[in-house]
Amino acid sequence: MTALTAFQARTRIRPTTGWIVPLLLVAICVFLVVGSVQSSLFAQQTVSGLANGGIYASLAVALVLIYRATEVINFAQGALATFATYIAWQLLSWGFSYWEAFFATLAIAFAGGFVIELVAIRPVERRGNQLTVVIAAVGLLILVEGAIGWIWGNQVKFMPSAFAPHIYRVGGVAFSRQDLSTIAISIASVGLLWLFFRFTKVGLAMRAAAVRPAAARLVGVRVSWMLSLGWGLAAVLGAVSGMMAAASPSVLLQPSMMDGILIYAFAAAVVGGLESAAGAVIGALLIGVGLNLVSAYISWVTPQLLLPAAFVVMLAVLLVKPSGLFGRTRVRKV
Amino acid sequence: MRLRAPTVAGIAATVVVAAIIALLPFGLSDYHRSTGATVAVFFIAILALNIVTGYTGQISIGHGAFMAVGAYSTAILTHNHGWNDLATLPVSALIGFVAGVIVGLPALRLHGVYLALTTFAVALAVPQIVSNYPNFTGGVVGLSLPSHTGMWLYEVSWAVAGIMFVVAWLLLRGRTGRAFRAVRDSEVAAASSGVSLAVYKTVAFGISAAMAALAGSLYVLVNNYASPTIFGLTLSLYILIGAVVGGLGSLWGVLVGAAFVELLPLGLTSAGLGSSQSVPVIFGAVVIGVMALLPLGAATLLRAALHFGSQIGQHSDQPLGTEGR
Amino acid sequence: MGVLLALSDVDARYGQVQALRGITLAVDEGEIVAILGANGAGKTTTLRAISGTVRRTGKIELAGRSLARTGPEVAARRGVAHVPEGRGTFSELTVWENLRLGAHVRRGSLKDDFARVSAYFPWLEERRTQQAGTLSGGEQQMLALARAVMQRPRLLLLDEPSLGLAPLVVAEIFRIVRELNEREGAAVLLVEQNARTSLAIAARAYVLEVGQVAFSGPSDELAAHDNIRRSYLGY
Numbered sequence: 074m075t076a077l078t079a080f081q082a083r084t085r086i087r088p089t090t091g092w093i094v095p096l097l098l099v100a101i102c103v104f105l106v107v108g109s110v111q112s113s114l115f116a117q118q119t120v121s122g123l124a125n126g127g128i129y130a131s132l133a134v135a136l137v138l139i140y141r142a143t144e145v146i147n148f149a150q151g152a153l154a155t156f157a158t159y160i161a162w163q164l165l166s167w168g169f170s171y172w173e174a175f176f177a178t179l180a181i182a183f184a185g186g187f188v189i190e191l192v193a194i195r196p197v198e199r200r201g202n203q204l205t206v207v208i209a210a211v212g213l214l215i216l217v218e219g220a221i222g223w224i225w226g227n228q229v230k231f232m233p234s235a236f237a238p239h240i241y242r243v244g245g246v247a248f249s250r251q252d253l254s255t256i257a258i259s260i261a262s263v264g265l266l267w268l269f270f271r272f273t274k275v276g277l278a279m280r281a282a283a284v285r286p287a288a289a290r291l292v293g294v295r296v297s298w299m300l301s302l303g304w305g306l307a308a309v310l311g312a313v314s315g316m317m318a319a320a321s322p323s324v325l326l327q328p329s330m331m332d333g334i335l336i337y338a339f340a341a342a343v344v345g346g347l348e349s350a351a352g353a354v355i356g357a358l359l360i361g362v363g364l365n366l367v368s369a370y371i372s373w374v375t376p377q378l379l380l381p382a383a384f385v386v387m388l389a390v391l392l393v394k395p396s397g398l399f400g401r402t403r404v405r406k407v
Numbered sequence: 408m409r410l411r412a413p414t415v416a417g418i419a420a421t422v423v424v425a426a427i428i429a430l431l432p433f434g435l436s437d438y439h440r441s442t443g444a445t446v447a448v449f450f451i452a453i454l455a456l457n458i459v460t461g462y463t464g465q466i467s468i469g470h471g472a473f474m475a476v477g478a479y480s481t482a483i484l485t486h487n488h489g490w491n492d493l494a495t496l497p498v499s500a501l502i503g504f505v506a507g508v509i510v511g512l513p514a515l516r517l518h519g520v521y522l523a524l525t526t527f528a529v530a531l532a533v534p535q536i537v538s539n540y541p542n543f544t545g546g547v548v549g550l551s552l553p554s555h556t557g558m559w560l561y562e563v564s565w566a567v568a569g570i571m572f573v574v575a576w577l578l579l580r581g582r583t584g585r586a587f588r589a590v591r592d593s594e595v596a597a598a599s600s601g602v603s604l605a606v607y608k609t610v611a612f613g614i615s616a617a618m619a620a621l622a623g624s625l626y627v628l629v630n631n632y633a634s635p636t637i638f639g640l641t642l643s644l645y646i647l648i649g650a651v652v653g654g655l656g657s658l659w660g661v662l663v664g665a666a667f668v669e670l671l672p673l674g675l676t677s678a679g680l681g682s683s684q685s686v687p688v689i690f691g692a693v694v695i696g697v698m699a700l701l702p703l704g705a706a707t708l709l710r711a712a713l714h715f716g717s718q719i720g721q722h723s724d725q726p727l728g729t730e731g732r
Numbered sequence: 733m734g735v736l737l738a739l740s741d742v743d744a745r746y747g748q749v750q751a752l753r754g755i756t757l758a759v760d761e762g763e764i765v766a767i768l769g770a771n772g773a774g775k776t777t778t779l780r781a782i783s784g785t786v787r788r789t790g791k792i793e794l795a796g797r798s799l800a801r802t803g804p805e806v807a808a809r810r811g812v813a814h815v816p817e818g819r820g821t822f823s824e825l826t827v828w829e830n831l832r833l834g835a836h837v838r839r840g841s842l843k844d845d846f847a848r849v850s851a852y853f854p855w856l857e858e859r860r861t862q863q864a865g866t867l868s869g870g871e872q873q874m875l876a877l878a879r880a881v882m883q884r885p886r887l888l889l890l891d892e893p894s895l896g897l898a899p900l901v902v903a904e905i906f907r908i909v910r911e912l913n914e915r916e917g918a919a920v921l922l923v924e925q926n927a928r929t930s931l932a933i934a935a936r937a938y939v940l941e942v943g944q945v946a947f948s949g950p951s952d953e954l955a956a957h958d959n960i961r962r963s964y965l966g967y
Contacts, residue, residue, distance in 0.1 A: 146520055148527075193695050201702035204466075207523070208651045211644050212694030219687025274836070281822055281833050288820035291783065292883070293808030293837035332640065336531055339524050347520065377539045381532035384525075391521050392513055 094398050098355065105362065113246040118365045124252035125337075126361025127259030128321070131314035132331070132338035133345070133353035134263055135307035140347050142283040142303045143198070145206045149213035151331030151338070153189075154311030156217050157182040158319045159225055161312075162232055162326060171235040175316060179309050186308025189213070190301040221328040230326040232319035255317045262313045263354055266306065279303060314338075333380055337361075340387040346397025356398065360386065424662070425569070432561045440557030441629055442673065447564035448626045449665035451571050453649045454658075455618035458575065459611055461655035465514060467612075469526030470619045471643035472533040475635070476506045477620025479537065482550040482633035492553060493563070496624055503620020504613045511612030515605055530643035534635035549634030552627055564625050571618055576658070578614070652697050654706025663705040734795075736761045736919050737782065737887055742790030744774075744781050751777040752788065753943045759887065764913050764920040766930040766951070769940035775923040776817055778940070779889045782921070783807045783814040794887065809837050813885035813918075817892055819876040823865025827856060827875060830864050834879030842882070849878045852908055870901035877908060881916070888912070888920045894929065902926070906933055931955050 109116035132150060139147045157178055164174035197209040239250040270276035281289040282299035289296055311331075318334055319326045338353075341360050345352020363386070364379050374382060390397065432440045452470060459467050477499040484490040484498065510529070514522055538547045555563075578584055586607045589596070627633040645668045653664025672690055675681040681689050701707055737759040744752040752774050759765045767775045780786040784803045792799045794810055804814065813834075814820075822830050831849060835842050850857050853874055859867070864875060873893055880888055890909065894902040910933050913920050924930040931937060931951040939947040939954070947954065 140520075144520070146524065193699075196699040197695065197702070199699075201698055204651060204655075205698045205702040208648060209695045209698040211648060212691045212698065214691070215641075215644070215687050215694070216691025219685070219691060223684040223688055274832075277825075277829055277832060278836060280825065280829075284824045285820070285822055287785070288816070288822060289833070290804040291785070291808060291814050291816065291820055292833050292879070293805050294833070295805050332531070336528055339528065343521065343524055375539055377535045380528075380535045384528035384532045387528060388513065388525055391525065392516055 101359070109246075114369065115366070116246045117248065118369045119362055120248050120256075121252050122362035122365030123358060124255040124259075124317075124321070124361070125365065126341075126358035127256045128314050128317045129334060129337045129341050129361055130354045130357035131259050131262055131310045131317070132334060133341040133357045134266065134350045135310040135314070136338055136342045137345075137347060137350045137353045138303055138307045138310070140342070142279075142300055143206070145203055145210065146339075147307070148207065148210045148335075149217060150307065150311050151335030152214045152217040152221075152328075153182075153186065153308055154315035154318075155328060155331045156221055157185070157308065157312035158232065158315035158326060158330070159221055159230075161316050162230055162319070163225075165233060171233070175235070178312050178316065182308040182312035183305040185305075186311075187301045187305035189308075190304035194304070195297065195300070218328045227328060232316075232326045234320040251320060251322070255321065258313065258317060262310060263350070266310065267350070269306075275302070336380060337364075337383055340383045343387050343397055344390045346399040349397070349399040352397060352399030428565055432558055435557075437557035440561040442669065444557070444560040444564040444625070444629045446665050446669045447561070447568040448622050448629060449646065449649055449669050450568045450661055451564075451622040451625070452619050452646045453653065453661045453664050453668075454568075454571055454575055455615045455622065456646055456650045457655060457661055458578075458618070459615040460650065461657075465608060465611070466519065466523040467514075467526040467615070468523050468643055468647050469510075469529035469533075470615070470646050471638050471640070472526075472529045473503055473506060473616040473619035474623030474626060474642065475533050475537065475638035476616070476623065477503045478623035478627040478633050478638065479544055479550075480620065481624035482552055482627055483544070485552055486545070486550040486633075492624075492628055496567070496621060499620045499624040500617040503623075504617035506620070507613035507616025508609055510616065511609035514612060515608055527640075527643070531640050534639050537635040537638070544635075545633070547635060549632055552631045552633065554631040555628065560625075560629050564629065567621060567625060571621070572658070575618075648694055652694065652704055654704025657704070657706035660704050660706035667705075734761055735759070736763075736795055737921070738791070738793045739778075739782070740791035742778075742781050742788055742792060744777050744786050744788040746777075746786070751786075751943050752781060755781070755790070755940075755943070755945060757938050757945060757948070759919050759921050761886075762913065762917050762919055763936070764910070764922065764934045766927075766934035766937040767921065767923045767940060768925075768927050768930065768937055769946075771925070772942075773940040774943040775940055776891055777943075779814060779816070779891050779921065779923055782887075782889060783812055785814070785816075808883070811884075811886035812889060813880035813883045813887070814889040815876045815880050815891060815893070817895070819872050821864045821867075821872050821876055821879075823863070825864055826861050827864055827867070828860040830875055830879055831856070831882050834882030837883060845882050845884070849881050852881065852911065853878050870897050870905075873897060873901075873905060874908070877905065877912075881912060884916070885918050888918050890920060890922045892923055892925065894924060894926050902929060909933065 105119050109119050132154060135150050135154075136147060139145060139150070160181055161174045161178040164177055165171065169177070193213060194206065194209060197206050201209075234251055236250045236254050241248045241250065241253070270280055278289070278294045279299045279302060281292070282294050282296040283303070286296045289299075314334070315331060318324045318330065324330060324334075337360055338357065341357035342353045344356035344359065345354070360383060364383060367374050367382060368376065368379060432443060435443065452474060455473070456467065456470050459465050480499040480502045481492060481495040484495045485492050510526075514525070517525055537544050540546070541548070544550070623638070626637075630637070649664030649668040650661070651664075652667050653662070654660030671693065672686045675686050675689055676683065697705075735758050739755055739757050742752055742755040743750065755774070755778055757765075757767075757778075767778060769775050777786060781788040781790075782792060782799065784799060784807050788800075790800065794807075794812065797810065799807055799810065799812075807814070822833065825833070831846070832842070835845060838845070855871075856875070856878060859871075864872065867875060877890075877893070888909075893905050893909070897905070906929055909920060909922070912918055913933075920934075922930055922934060931954065934951050936949065937951050937954050938945050
């Protein structure tokens with residue numbers, strides 16, 4: 074093995090296009106920095122784009138988590154996130170402090186995700202195939218959104234933020250505290266999850282169960298529990314995403330709150346290569362910033378065209394590189 | 408649909424069902440007749456989805472978008488240009504076919520879950536695009552269409568449905584059908600045996616989209632109204648659910664699926680088992696339950712019940728994603 | 733030394749095909765036993781039946797406790813380490829992570845275990861962070877063995893450890909297996925097509941034919957018996 078391939082063997086992320094992709098990312102970063110220095114509007118849009126990206130990233134990683142373990146796209150992930158956000162809202166309206174509600178919601182989301190996998194998904198997985206599980210997820214989506222409307226009604230609700238609105242000024246550019254904290258919280262949640270997977274025994278077991286379930290069983294890993302755990306963690310990430318979304322000024326708390334965000338999260342996951350969480354995060358940030366800049370600088374792109382725009386991006390990436398920027402190129406078995 | 412020579416039982420059952428469908432509206436109120444017309448609409452849409460997903464294995468969760476294409480063709484022609492609504496149907500099918508081919512071409516490069524996600528995004532994107540150009544499409548406010556009696560709607564919709572049924576049946580019997588199934592079962596094998604993959608997959612998409620477009624045209628006629636919201640994600644999801652719950656690759660399943668998707672929610676409300684708030688919850692739960700108990704859809708029950716006799720061939724019934732983990 | 737593993741009248745099928753018919757065999761504590769036979773005779777399936785990776789009926793007892801209704805996770809917890817065909821290495825994970833997973837069922841500190849493993853496989857230490865899939869075939873086999881060692885099993889099930897490996901590597905692996913057996917006291921049930929090498933380290937052997945036990949006995953007897961050697965063992 075040459076030194077290069079040995080190095081690549083030792084590191085885990087192996088860009089399948091060699092160095093083109095990292096180079097591209099560096100170029101983008103340079104572009105963003107230069108633009109921000111030049112124009113305060115640019116800087117503001119970039120930062121709030123990063124905040125949006127953070128929201129998409131949490132949800133995207135949740136999707137990747139479940140996809141890696143089961144090769145199923147959980148179409149209900151957004152609805153579950155919305156449900157969790159409603160729970161947070163409810164706790165707040167009962168008088169809990171923001172952070173109490175926040176962490177309680179995370180705990181409830183975890184339990185909920187765990188139980189849902191156990192009760193609704195496992196029976197389907199047992200006898201069905203991928204498509205069957207996807208349909209069950211779609212059924213879950215309808216169920217959960219319906220449940221939200223049933224329990225809380227369809228009117229828009231107001232979700233307070235943890236942080237009193239505050240503007241930071243740096244060199245004549247205004248950044249909102251909400252945006253900055255969204256970025257921080259998103260990084261923190263994804264980062265904590267990464268630490269969990271990298272350094273704990275259970276995290277390792279979950280990874281093993283996701284890549285090679287049969288081999289994992291042989292070493293004593295209870296693969297089905299790992300699956301439930303995965304759904305629980307995904308629900309937690311979704312809850313974070315939902316709560317950040319609801320706190321952001323442009324998103325309203327209503328049953329369909331996460332529908333559009335789910336698409337952006339899908340696009341991010343796909344761009345990053347469905348099996349790479351890191352890729353999904355990068356994809357999410359790119360989409361967040363990209364869409365913001367596009368809507369700020371290209372006048373004929375109205376808010377309604379943003380969703381189709383994200384779709385075009387997703388399609389473009391898939392056509393050029395079907396397995397995403399960081400995905401493993403799958404060899405199709407004959 | 409299983410493609411052996413039609414059995415006596417099969418033909419008899421078809422005739423019976425056709426007779427029931429033909430005679431039913433005479434016993435129904437006008438409102439229920441238009442509900443029946445909606446079932447026909449879903450029948451056509453699910454049939455369309457079956458051609459793409461059930462028979463060629465390409466997944467599309469975006470057929471609502473094709474319905475929108477057809478719907479708006481009809482709506483714009485009748486509303487803005489005064490066409491007779493029935494006359495717009497062939498045009499709608501044609502435009503749908505073109506749209507399907509346009510989508511089918513990039514779809515050639517996408518597989519499995521990526522195709523599903525892309526079509527899902529299309530389903531969400533189309534209503535947005537529609538509402539973005541109000542001068543052309545009437546935007547969010549929508550376009551109104553001439554209204555008709557429930558009976559007219561019922562008869563027209565089921566007539567079209569019947570025609571589509573025959574078209575599908577003929578298509579799937581012959582060489583095209585065999586080619587479709589070959590593509591679904593193994594793309595690589597199909598390609599190496601000379602089936603031109605690109606052509607068949609694109610044609611499948613085109614035909615499927617044309618059918619869906621017709622369904623869309625009928626849909627807005629039934630509602631006498633076209634607006635982007637009715638072609639949202641929910642519609643595509645319901646078509647997909649109907650297809651899978653009925654059983655992919657099964658013609659009877661299409662009928663069951665259409666009835667399930669349209670009638671179950673209504674049935675629950677009228678039976679007093681649910682308010683408009685709780686119906687989605689029950690519906691979603693039922694879908695999950697059906698997937699747990701009948702993973703291959705209701706068609707499995709139907710086959711057993713109608714004694715179609717052959718074993719549920721693993722290969723020709725399981726549509727996709729059946730490679731185990 | 734008592735009986736560790738007892739199989740009695742075990743059947744197994746893959747769909748319509750019956751792979752095992754009435755398999756009866758036993759392994760004592762600390763013994764090395766070989767299962768030999770041609771391709772398709774049911775050797776791998778026997779190991780799968782023990783660990784619970786395949787659906788089976790019949791009596792399967794490990795130290796008196798039944799394994800008949802349990803899956804591989806439970807077998808692992810009870811002290812069975814199954815190194816399957818294809819080694820069951822997690823190619824996407826690092827060497828170190830593979831070893832760590834080997835000890836999944838263990839509680840307590842693993843420091844001593846890493847030391848033990850390094851003693852058998854000194855080269856593992858410097859390759860800790862290497863992705864397991866990039867190791868050579870022989871190295872992966874040794875990693876699989878090392879993983880089993882981490883588990884501190886009572887019974888080691890080895891499925892064709894020599895498959896696809898050069899003779900020198902095979903010799904090394906068998907030497908380590910014997911050392912493991914002597915030092916750790918683990919019983920070994922070894923499935924092999926390479927009859928010669930297996931009979932060299934195994935005390936007893938069973939010869940399978942179409943899912944049934946055709947012959948069994950001490951290794952030297954089997955090796956000496958001309959007919960058996962020629963028909964079943966291929967030499």
